[in-house]
Amino acid sequence: MTFEEYDNSEVLSLISHPIAIITVCREGKLNGMTAAWVSRISIDPPVVCVSISPQRHTWESLEPTDHFGVSLLGKGQERLAMAFGTTSGRNTDKFTDNNVDPFIGAEGIPLISGSLGAFVCRKLKAVEAGDHIAVFGEVVQAWKGPDIKPLQWYRSEIRK
Ligand SMILES: Cc1cc2nc3c(=O)[nH]c(=O)nc-3n(C[C@H](O)[C@H](O)[C@H](O)COP(=O)(O)O)c2cc1C
Numbered sequence: 001m002t003f004e005e006y007d008n009s010e011v012l013s014l015i016s017h018p019i020a021i022i023t024v025c026r027e028g029k030l031n032g033m034t035a036a037w038v039s040r041i042s043i044d045p046p047v048v049c050v051s052i053s054p055q056r057h058t059w060e061s062l063e064p065t066d067h068f069g070v071s072l073l074g075k076g077q078e079r080l081a082m083a084f085g086t087t088s089g090r091n092t093d094k095f096t097d098n099n100v101d102p103f104i105g106a107e108g109i110p111l112i113s114g115s116l117g118a119f120v121c122r123k124l125k126a127v128e129a130g131d132h133i134a135v136f137g138e139v140v141q142a143w144k145g146p147d148i149k150p151l152q153w154y155r156s157e158i159r160k
Helices: 010-011 055-063 079-084
Strands: 018-028 029-035 037-042 047-052 065-071 117-129 134-142 150-153 157-159
Touching: 018 055, 018 079, 018 117, 029 047, 029 055, 029 079, 037 079, 047 065, 055 065, 055 157, 079 157
Parallel strands: none
Antiparallel strands: 018 029, 018 065, 037 047, 047 134, 065 117, 117 134, 150 157
16 A cells, blocks of 8 residues: 655645536626635535635626625536636626526526526635635525536546
8 A cells, every 4th residue: 555745736636626617796797717626614604615816807806796606517517617617707708608598696696507506605705825815605595406416626637
């Protein structure tokens, strides 16, 4: 059995993450980006944390606003994960480009219909952590979708 000190990014890639689309609405303009660094933090109240680079257009919209959405992607939504994760809403409307008709939840936050589940969060706190910002949000509304297998980010790849 081997157990050896190793490159930290290789070992960190062994953390299995969900694949989600983080959504925002600023002055009526919708955007969303794929995120794997999403975690539940508290049971009561229900709190999640998402990690967003300050370079993302999504952060520019979320910084001055109070709510965001998290839609958990499932099998069959791989193309959407890549589309929302490789283009920026700064130059394009990802919803129109990808024929996604978002479902509008509380506070006007768009959610991805057909996802496993989705929730709207009220931003509690944003904390700089290295080159990302950890955004904590209390879940204020939750939606359940079809019972499909979750997409996961593991070893720097999408797994289904
Ligand atoms: C599978 C996958 C996971 C990603 N996870 C994150 C993440 O957790 N945090 C982050 O800041 N960017 C993440 N990204 C990158 C953003 O989704 C990407 O930079 C996106 O184009 C940003 O869009 P925006 O400029 O419209 O906000 C991920 C991309 C992919 C494909």
